[in-house]
Amino acid sequence: MHPPPRRRRAVRRLWTAALAALALPLTMLSSGTTPAQAAALQCSVDYKTNDWGSGFTVDLTLTNRGTDVIDGWTLTYAYAGNQKLGNGWNGTWSQSGQNITVKNAAHNARVAAGAAVSTGAQFSYSGSNAAPTSFAVNGTPCTGAHQPPIAVLTSPAAGAVYTQGEAVPLAATAAAADNATISKVEFYDDTRLLGTDTSAPYSLSVSNLAVGGHSLVAKAYDSMGASADSTPVGITVAAGPTVVASPLQLGVQSGKSGTYEVKLSKQPASNVTVTSARASGNANLSVTAGASLTFTPQNWNTAQKVTVTAASTGTGSAVFESTAAGHSKAAVTVTQLAAAKTYDARFLELYGKITNPANGYFSPEGIPYHSVETLIVEAPD
Known part of the structure; x- marks a missing residue:
């Protein structure tokens, strides 16, 4: 026995409505997005660069401003100039023309409500380097590029x-x-x-x-x-008053001289004499100026130079110590390089600068305090 035509039409309408109701969730499920996520996705992007004129690094912080979890993200934006992507980290970076796409890495795919993830990359460019004006995450525009404090x-x-x-x-x-x-x-x-x-x-x-x-x-x-x-x-x-030296690493080419600076850590009550000399190592290196320096209660914090000269032949390192009565000593490693090793000398000069304890990037033992990304973005050139 079949239901009457009017009832059959009502049943068909119910099935049609039911299938229509199922269609949207099934479509959303196939794309990995729920209706709540599609409606609630809210975000902001902080855009920060370190620019040296022909290239720059960028640090992007994506913050989930909504109430639902972002489970997998693709961030997109565009440049107005000729910026060219070199390499990226904490995400998969790609470029098509002026358009940039960043897909999450495995470890930062999930962004809880109110949480943030960071990703970064290095670019080259010429001319102007204007910041992008808009960002989108999973196709949803963010609230703009809120600049961090x-x-x-x-x-x-x-x-x-x-x-x-x-x-x-x-x-x-x-x-x-x-x-x-x-x-x-x-x-x-x-x-x-x-x-x-x-x-x-x-x-x-x-x-x-x-x-x-x-x-x-x-x-x-x-x-x-x-x-x-x-x-x-x-x-x-x-632990107490000390002689302070900078840099702690110095390269000197054969037949040439280099300098490091010394001063006192604390104001003394009377004059203090700082004596500098080779303590060990390569005998072809010697102090030729500043072997004895006087610091007074007035100039104790003003650096004075110690000059180290390399003989015309030989290679190798030596440790030079600057000492003073009642003070801890300072030690500087000086390396004699061949006369033609201009680039090696430049490398040691830059290495001395970046490992200078005053920069805060390396410990006195040469151990970096911060991540490689932080060092790339913030370290002095």
């Missing part, structure tokens, strides 16, 4: 030396963009949180730093959830 660590001074137990004064300035406000500034010793200040002027005093090198950083947060680190500042905590 700017944090600057104004104290202590780079390269400062403190005595163990002495208070180290930390101070920072912070500014927010896009009508946001600064919510707090955190102070770090490498990755260790030292303290937080929520109102300007942002400052902190610490006196429990261990003897050795320290990389200090200020991290600012704004009211829109963006954050940014300051350039690191390197300081040294000594």
Whole structure:
């Protein structure tokens, strides 16, 4: 027995409605997106560069501003100039013309509500390098390129030396963009949180730093959830007064001279004589100027030069020590290079600069404090 025609039509309408209701979820399921995600996806992108004139690195921070998880993301944007992608990290980067596409890596595919992930790349260019004006994630436009805050660590001074137990004064300035406000500034010793200040002027005093090198950083947060680190500042905590030398690595070509600088870490009560000489190693290297330098209570913090000269032949390294009564000594490694090794000398010069404890990127033992990406973006050229 079959149902009457009117009832059959009603049943067909119910089946049609049911299939139509199922069609959207099934379509969304095949694309990996739910209706809630499609409707709720909200995002912002912080765009930060380090530009040296013919190339730059970019650091992109994608923040999930919605209430649902982003489970897999593709970020797209475009440049207006001739920027050319070199390589990227924390994501798969590709370029088509002026259009850039970044797909998530396996470890950062999932972005919880309110959370953020970062990705970066290196580009070359000529002419102008204008920032992109819009971004999209999974095809949904973001709320624009909200610029992260700017944090600057104004104290202590780079390269400062403190005595163990002495208070180290930390101070920072912070500014927010896009009508946001600064919510707090955190102070770090490498990755260790030292303290937080929520109102300007942002400052902190610490006196429990261990003897050795320290990389200090200020991290600012704004009211829109963006954050940014300051350039690191390197300081040294000594057990007592010490002779300070810079750089700690020096290359000298045969037949030529090079210099390093010395000063005192603390103001003395009376004059102090600093004596510099080869302590061990290559005998073809010798101090030819600045072997004995006098520091007074007035000029103790003004660097004076020690000149090291290499003989016309020979290669190898030597350790030079600068010593003073009542002070810990400073040691500098000087390497004699062949006369033709101009590039090697330049390499050692740059290596000495980047490993200078005042920069805050490497410990006195030569161990980097920060990631390779941070070093690429922020280290001095």
